[in-house]
Amino acid sequence: MACVFLITKTQAISKWVILLKQPQTSNTGLVVGVYDGSDGNQELTEAGERLNEQSNGIIKELVKKQHIPLGRAEVYSGLGILGYNHIAVASVGPRNPNKLNLFEQLNEEKENIRVGMAVGARRVQDEGANRIYVDGVTVPEAAAEGSILGTYQYKANITTGDKYNPTVELYEHADTTSWASGEINAEAQNWARFLSHAPPNLKKPALLANEIMEKLCRYDIRVDLRNREWMALRKMTATLSLIKSSCDPPILVELSYCGDDPKTKPIVLVGKGNVFDSGGLFLKPYKGIHEFRADMGGAAAIVATMMGVARKRLPLNLRAVVLLYETMPSPMGLKPGDVVKNKHGTHIRISNPDNDCRVVLADVINFTEYYSPSLIIDVGTFTKSIAHSLGLVATGVFTGSTALWNEMQRAGLETGDRVWRMPLWKYFKSLNSMSASVDMDNGTNPKGGDACQAAAFLQEFVPVEAHCCCPTFLPHIHIDCFNTGLLSQTNEEIEPYYRAGIKMGRPTRTLIQFLYHRACLLPKTKQAVKAVHKK
CATH class of the missing domain: 3.40.630.10 (Zn peptidases)
Known part of the structure; x- marks a missing residue:
């Protein structure tokens, strides 16, 4: 399709971009989820269990020491697991939530994942991570939305210091299509936020x-x-x-x-x-x-x-x-x-x-x-x-x-x-x-x-x-x-x-x-x- 230009005087705004080029030095973060069991015990998600195996059980031992409620995440830095600088374990609520809560008008499964991944991604971002890998849990679309929206900051007019929003990517999950859909949703909304702000x-x-x-x-x-x-x-x-x-x-x-x-x-x-x-x-x-x-x-x-x-x-x-x-x-x-x-x-x-x-x-x-x-x-x-x-x-x-x-x-x-x-x-x-x-x-x-x-x-x-x-x-x-x-x-x-x-x-x-x-x-x-x- 064509683009029709009816204004002769165009003024490009070079700073108006949402995703800026990332700096050369990489500080990586990883966010995995943990379920809140009905008996008070916490269970790692599938991605969390794989990470735990690769860490020889360190992750599960750390999680056992404290209860992580929905809306909270714990960050562990310097563990040296798979080269990640910071690893966040975030609660995604119960394992089988109400997918259709008409009273609250929420799909609680998706919303819990959004909240959990947003909190976890922001925690590792605050620790300095500029490349963040996120657990897709059961709905990668929701994980993408929460983490990308949660880490967004308006930085178009900053010339010194931390000028970049982090890159957010899916961590070891087969459903890349669902993640891509959530990524599009979040990036569209972040553009609306950018224009409004x-x-x-x-x-x-x-x-x-x-x-x-x-x-x-x-x-x-x-x-x-x-x-x-x-x-x-x-x-x-x-x-x-x-x-x-x-x-x-x-x-x-x-x-x-x-x-x-x-x-x-x-x-x-x-x-x-x-x-x-x-x-x-x-x-x-x-x-x-x-x-x-x-x-x-x-x-x-x-x-x-x-x-x-x-x-x-x-x-x-x-x-x-x-x-x-x-x-x-x-x-x-x-x-x-x-x-x-x-x-x-x-x-x-x-x-x-x-x-x-x-x-x-x-x-x-x-x-x-x-x-x-x-x-x-x-x-x-x-x-x-x-x-x-x-x-x-x-x-x-x-x-x-x-x-x-x-x-x-x-x-x-x-x-x-x-x-x-x-x-x-x-x-x-x-x-x-x-x-x-x-x-x-x-x-x-x-x-x-x-x-x-x-x-x-x-x-x-x-x-x-x-x-x-x-x-x-x-x-x-x-x-x-x-x-x-x-x-x-x-x-x-x-x-x-x-x-x-x-x-x-x-x-x-x-x-x-x-x-x-x-x-x-x-x-x-x-x-x-x-x-x-x-x-």
């Missing part, structure tokens, strides 16, 4: 657009960069009115991946890409405003998902639209009470210029009707209230389809990056249109439910699919990742595979898993149903 002056719309283009063109993804004039011709007037406060012009990025019959309708992903949200004339408080460099966390998750899907070569058609822009205090910005009109003639009062995302994403979502999509998924860091409701544990999902929710819920269950369904009732729609003087208002009604009001606002602009005389909205999922895409964990961490203070890049892996289910599992289910009907 980068300082705002290094990801102006033009810079970020070119970084996306340079990265994704490697994987046969078509990239089109659209300028302000192009958007004006598509009558995105409400958006252009709202984002004119910055001196840096907006750029709309279109991404196309074709893995299925070209006639098959694509799934369309939409990402919010505000590279720095100052709040405009509703300037945010100085405390915490630096966090809003990650207000493009939705866009980061979308482009990272595209990379993951392309690297896995999933058999589906996928389109993505990401609008990169910046909101700054400026006399060019909209004032509270201004009214804008979109291409369908809907008048929207801008009661709160800081709620730019509702108006911007509404225009972009409506534009996706051009692709004749089978499903639209929009992702953005929308409302602080979703963080108040869910903390950092789960991402908020809004959809009118229970079937789609079940698919997304299962994806979150498998990845450990959980989601939670929030209401999308008509009541919240009514709160956006209570004014007698305009059609809609982008402000938050004081009756509450800010995140639900934002979702209901966007729902009004989802393209309509005509069925005879009964037009209906196209299938749509809205994901509010303010808590999981914009915020960072503190030292009291929720999951040990995210370091404190570094953006999490969620829900990238959940989106990849959701698309994997639709591409690889649902078609088989439908074929089986058809076969039963034929009989």
Whole structure:
């Protein structure tokens, strides 16, 4: 596929890479797992038993001296076993965990492995290891995700000292395919983390657009960069009115991946890409405003998902639209009470210029009707209230389809990056249109439910699919990742595979898993149903 360059001034960011070249001197580490037996005894995994044999029983003797609970690892350095400088033994929980815990919405087997390998890899990394070998246990995919996510640190702007993230590899396991899948998932999410964590002056719309283009063109993804004039011709007037406060012009990025019959309708992903949200004339408080460099966390998750899907070569058609822009205090910005009109003639009062995302994403979502999509998924860091409701544990999902929710819920269950369904009732729609003087208002009604009001606002602009005389909205999922895409964990961490203070890049892996289910599992289910009907 071709890459289309519509911006003549390109600025490459040489430091923007995730995996840097490793130093010549190698300091190796190894992580193996240990099961927590029901009788209090601990049993080494298969890889651990092999290591124990090669060490003449030293590993087992060391483990017997102390109990290692889930979430902990013990490091033994200087043992001289097989040339490893540091060996970590990490707990992976019980031997036969609950693979499908519906109450916790977790595959506990996978999550225990992620946690164990993340803790172990970080322990040997802290000891100085720059090449780490990891026990795949029973699910190498989960081991790869935990260890690669757990050892990631943002180091793009460091010139001295430890400038490198370690290389992580599978240790003596036959299922290299599963490991490769987890490696792709983790590296995609780490790219989203990298983009979100980068300082705002290094990801102006033009810079970020070119970084996306340079990265994704490697994987046969078509990239089109659209300028302000192009958007004006598509009558995105409400958006252009709202984002004119910055001196840096907006750029709309279109991404196309074709893995299925070209006639098959694509799934369309939409990402919010505000590279720095100052709040405009509703300037945010100085405390915490630096966090809003990650207000493009939705866009980061979308482009990272595209990379993951392309690297896995999933058999589906996928389109993505990401609008990169910046909101700054400026006399060019909209004032509270201004009214804008979109291409369908809907008048929207801008009661709160800081709620730019509702108006911007509404225009972009409506534009996706051009692709004749089978499903639209929009992702953005929308409302602080979703963080108040869910903390950092789960991402908020809004959809009118229970079937789609079940698919997304299962994806979150498998990845450990959980989601939670929030209401999308008509009541919240009514709160956006209570004014007698305009059609809609982008402000938050004081009756509450800010995140639900934002979702209901966007729902009004989802393209309509005509069925005879009964037009209906196209299938749509809205994901509010303010808590999981914009915020960072503190030292009291929720999951040990995210370091404190570094953006999490969620829900990238959940989106990849959701698309994997639709591409690889649902078609088989439908074929089986058809076969039963034929009989």
